[in-house]
Amino acid sequence: MLVIDTETYLIGPGRIAPKPVCIQLCDERREPWILLASDPDTPDILEALINEETIVGHNLAFDMGVLCEAYPQLQTPIWRAYTEDRMLCTQVLEKLIHIAHGWDTKDPRSNLPLKTNLASLATTYLKHEMKGKDSADAWRFRYRELDSVPLEKWAPDALRYALDDALITYEVHQSQRAWMIKNNKICMDMYQRARGAWALHLMGAWGLRTDPEKVDELAQRVRNRVQGAKITLQRTGLIKPDGKKDLKAIRSQIDRAYRIQGKDTPKTAKGSVGTSREVLAASGDVSLQLLASISNDEKLLTTYVPVLERGKTLPVNASYNPVVATGRTSCRSPNVQNQPREGGVRECWIPRQGNVYVQADYSIAELCALAQCCIYMGVESSMAKALNEGRDLHLDLASKIMSISYDDALRLKSEGDKEIKNARQMAKIANFGIPGGLGVVSLVSFAKMAYGVVLTETEATDLRNQWLEAYPEMKAYFRYVRDQLRTQERFELRQWRSARIRGNVGYTDGCNSPFQGLAADFGIDMCFHVARACYIDVQSPLYGCRPVAFVHDEIILECEADRGHDAAIELQAIMERRARAWCPDIPIVAEPCIMTRWYKDAETKYGSDGRIIPWG
DNA sequence: ACGCGATGCGCC
DNA sequence: AAAGGGCGCATCGCGT
Numbered sequence: 143m144l145v146i147d148t149e150t151y152l153i154g155p156g157r158i159a160p161k162p163v164c165i166q167l168c169d170e171r172r173e174p175w176i177l178l179a180s181d182p183d184t185p186d187i188l189e190a191l192i193n194e195e196t197i198v199g200h201n202l203a204f205d206m207g208v209l210c211e212a213y214p215q216l217q218t219p220i221w222r223a224y225t226e227d228r229m230l231c232t233q234v235l236e237k238l239i240h241i242a243h244g245w246d247t248k249d250p251r252s253n254l255p256l257k258t259n260l261a262s263l264a265t266t267y268l269k270h271e272m273k274g275k276d277s278a279d280a281w282r283f284r285y286r287e288l289d290s291v292p293l294e295k296w297a298p299d300a301l302r303y304a305l306d307d308a309l310i311t312y313e314v315h316q317s318q319r320a321w322m323i324k325n326n327k328i329c330m331d332m333y334q335r336a337r338g339a340w341a342l343h344l345m346g347a348w349g350l351r352t353d354p355e356k357v358d359e360l361a362q363r364v365r366n367r368v369q370g371a372k373i374t375l376q377r378t379g380l381i382k383p384d385g386k387k388d389l390k391a392i393r394s395q396i397d398r399a400y401r402i403q404g405k406d407t408p409k410t411a412k413g414s415v416g417t418s419r420e421v422l423a424a425s426g427d428v429s430l431q432l433l434a435s436i437s438n439d440e441k442l443l444t445t446y447v448p449v450l451e452r453g454k455t456l457p458v459n460a461s462y463n464p465v466v467a468t469g470r471t472s473c474r475s476p477n478v479q480n481q482p483r484e485g486g487v488r489e490c491w492i493p494r495q496g497n498v499y500v501q502a503d504y505s506i507a508e509l510c511a512l513a514q515c516c517i518y519m520g521v522e523s524s525m526a527k528a529l530n531e532g533r534d535l536h537l538d539l540a541s542k543i544m545s546i547s548y549d550d551a552l553r554l555k556s557e558g559d560k561e562i563k564n565a566r567q568m569a570k571i572a573n574f575g576i577p578g579g580l581g582v583v584s585l586v587s588f589a590k591m592a593y594g595v596v597l598t599e600t601e602a603t604d605l606r607n608q609w610l611e612a613y614p615e616m617k618a619y620f621r622y623v624r625d626q627l628r629t630q631e632r633f634e635l636r637q638w639r640s641a642r643i644r645g646n647v648g649y650t651d652g653c654n655s656p657f658q659g660l661a662a663d664f665g666i667d668m669c670f671h672v673a674r675a676c677y678i679d680v681q682s683p684l685y686g687c688r689p690v691a692f693v694h695d696e697i698i699l700e701c702e703a704d705r706g707h708d709a710a711i712e713l714q715a716i717m718e719r720r721a722r723a724w725c726p727d728i729p730i731v732a733e734p735c736i737m738t739r740w741y742k743d744a745e746t747k748y749g750s751d752g753r754i755i756p757w758g
Numbered sequence: 759a760c761g762c763g764a765t766g767c768g769c770c
Numbered sequence: 771a772a773a774g775g776g777c778g779c780a781t782c783g784c785g786t
Contacts (some may be wrong), residue, residue: 389765389782410765418766441767444780468776470770477778480769487768508770578774588774624771654775658770694770 144169144195145312146188148179148205149285149304155456158347159204159211163285166308167191174305174312180290185213192219195228200260200311202231202336203343221678224340224670227333232315233258234339237465238329239318244632244646246467264310267317272310279303330641331663335465338666341673341689342462342471348688348700349457350478353492353739357450360486364439364447371436378429392417392433399427438485446487449476453491462692464666468651469642469659470694471666479693483742491740493690493700498756500687500709501744502717502734503696507665509535512577512657514725516615518638519622523615529728537562539569542612543605567593572609579620579653582606623652639663639724664724665695668717672697675716683708684716691740698740707753710734710746 145168151160165184168174177184188209191197199205206229210217223229236258240246249256252266261272272279281300288296322328375381380395382388393415400407403426408416422434452458463472473479481488493499504510509525516523528538533548541551543565554562575588585602589595597605610616626633627649635644635655640663644655673689675682676699684699687709691698697717701709717732735744736756744757 387782412764414764416765437767441780445768445778463777466777470776472777474778477769480767480778482768575774579772580774581772583772584774649773651775653773658775696770 143198143312143315144191145174145198145308145315146191146202146205146209147199147304147308147311148208149288150208151286151289152283155452155459156349158343158349158459159207161286161289162208162212163289164304165209166304168305168308168312169195172309172312174308176293176301176304178290178293179212185215188213189216189219192216192223196230197223197228198230198232198311198315200232200263200307200314202229202233203340206340207343207347218678221674224337225674229336229340230315230332231336231339232260232263232311232318234335234464235315235318235329235332236263237463238332238335238642239322239327241465241467242327242329242634242643242645243325244634244644260307260310260314263314263318267314267321268310270310272306327643327645329643331637334640334663334667337670338471339462339464341666341669342464342692344673344677345669345689345692346460346462348690349459350453350491350690351457351494352450352453352490354454356486356490356492356739357447357454360442360490361447361451364443364485367439368436368443371432375429375433380429380433389417392430395427395430396421396425399425399430402426442482442485442487446482450487450490460691467644468655469637469640469644469662471662471692473692478691481740488740488742492738496703497700498703498706499690499698499737499740500701500706500713500734501696501698501737501740502710502713502732503693504661504665504717504721505731505733506535506573507661507695507721507730508657509573509577510721510725510728510730511660511664512619514728515638515656515660516619517727519618521615521618523613525613525615526728532729536566536569536573539573539609539612540565543568543608567595568605571595571597572605576606576609577616577619577653577657579623579650620653623649626652637663660724661695664721664730665692667724668720669697671716671720672699672713675712683712701736706736706756710736710754 147166148162149164150162153160162179164179165177165188166174177187206220210220240256245256247256248254249266254262254265264270264272281303288300293301372381372385376383380388380392396415396417397407408421410416419434419437422430425431449458458476460473460478461475466472510529513523513526513529517526528535537551537555538548540562541548544562551562571589571593575585580588582599582602585606586597586599589597632646632648633652635647635652637659638656642659647655669689669692672684675684676687676689679685687699687701689697689699699709699713711734714732714734718730721730733746734754735746736754737744737758738756739758741758747755747757749755
């Protein structure tokens with residue numbers, strides 16, 4: 143086992159893999175040593191080590207990105223080591239440990255906020271304070287001053303700081319292993335997630351660009367609408383002279399408006415007057431309704447437009463979190479996983495000159511994963527059966543709701559029958575809502591929120607019963623979770639196949655996690671395999687493509703325009719193959735397409751020669 | 759000036 | 771028996 147750490151030039155937009163200054167190493171001898179990046183022997187030494195050892199690092203993906211960029215000869219060895227489960231990130235492992243215990247705010251071992259930076263881990267595991275006592279920390283951002291400077295001339299603190307990081311990482315990792323064993327919480331998917339972290343890091347590092355003209359158009363449009371309304375609202379006192387909302391005034395006006403209507407004032411969880419768009423819109427008050435009408439544009443203007451502006455001149459480098467409680471990933475700075483589908487934000491993202499986006503997503507990934515979970519449980523699954531018969535799952539349920547055969551449902555749908563269309567809509571509500579443990583009351587609001595469908599409680603009850611009848615295995619699925627909770631308030635969940643542990647779950651999260659986590663597992667696994675094809679598989683049609691975004695069941699690559707078709711087909715093939723590896727009993731389908739921008743509902747579009755051409 | 763809880767809202 | 775989950779981000783307002 144070998145710890146690798148690097149000190150580098152500074153990071154900046156478009157510079158996520160900066161030039162290294164030195165590489166520190168530490169193995170079981172616990173005597174860290176250092177290689178100068180400028181030493182011509184360094185890449186060969188590293189190559190030999192990476193070919194042999196299990197490599198450990200804190201935020202390892204960053205260091206591997208640095209090394210790949212500085213020494214192209216290391217690319218293949220690094221990818222091989224990831225593929226052979228010889229790459230391990232202590233930061234990712236720490237997150238898995240937290241999830242396994244079900245911790246989310248404080249680390250009970252140290253009573254400190256739950257963080258995963260190296261200093262926090264040193265405190266928690268080693269009782270070692272990395273900061274404050276000396277000047278070593280001061281070197282953190284100054285290593286570029288030491289580029290090509292022989293080690294004899296380094297300030298002792300600069301050397302010590304660099305070496306300490308490697309040693310501490312080594313010691314922390316030993317402690318993590320001891321902790322997992324002592325608490326019987328071995329994080330079996332730590333290598334898998336380290337792979338995912340690597341693929342996601344590369345996506346963030348490559349970055350996304352925006353279309354300057356489109357961004358300006360959007361910004362202009364949205365700004366005008368918000369500005370106009372704000373001037374009016376300042377006169378009515380709902381917005382203060384400084385442009386900020388006066389929540390006190392807004393809340394009291396909402397209260398008044400609802401009283402006038404003879405309705406109860408909507409309250410939040412903590413008991414204050416709710417101020418959501420829905421509340422404002424239903425207030426019957428013109429000013430409040432005006433406020434509601436700009437809510438959407440305000441969100442675009444404050445959250446999304448500034449990021450799009452940045453992308454006009456520099457790559458936007460999102461940073462991904464390779465694992466959260468359910469097993470999914472998350473993304474920040476910016477969060478490219480929650481770009482609005484409506485309003486023209488997505489369409490501002492464009493591939494670099496001469497490229498197209500090759501994109502694909504899994505269809506009904508989580509439902510497929512749910513069916514596979516039932517099979518893993520040893521339960522016969524009619525959902526799996528329907529999927530294996532190639533049925534559209536929503537239409538299948540719709541046919542059962544209407545008490546007709548699947549073939550008749552297919553025929554009616556193709557004829558544009560209204561009743562079957564409605565039934566299929568109801569089926570979607572059931573399929574997407576109920577697996578997570580939605581009760582009747584919540585199902586009603588879920589239908590309204592997500593689909594604009596108004597259900598009575600009776601209708602929701604019927605729908606839920608029909609769903610349970612169509613998929614009898616789901617009774618066993620829910621029963622398993624209930625059984626866990628018969629003798630305890632919370633329990634420890636073990637994911638199928640990945641064996642990832644999630645501690646401290648109750649009923650609804652206990653229902654959700656198995657299938658959401660399984661879909662997340664094959665999603666991130668797919669990212670790794672796609673990225674590997676893009677970066678090092680010279681034989682692959684994806685070679686040279688660059689993944690730029692991952693959104694749970696969707697991946698987007700930049701690809702040279704004339705290679706789009708072959709890339710799309712290969713992307714689909716890898717995606718379906720990786721899904722199979724996790725869900726061997728379910729045929730999971732990926733749908734590829736080519737786009738000139740990030741369109742929300744792009745579909746596979748064929749040219750006259752039968753090859754896929756850009757959508758939109 | 760800054761931190762933080764509450765609230766609301768974007769996505770899958 | 772009943773029970774959607776879970777991210778990130780911006781804003782407001784209060785407290786230190």
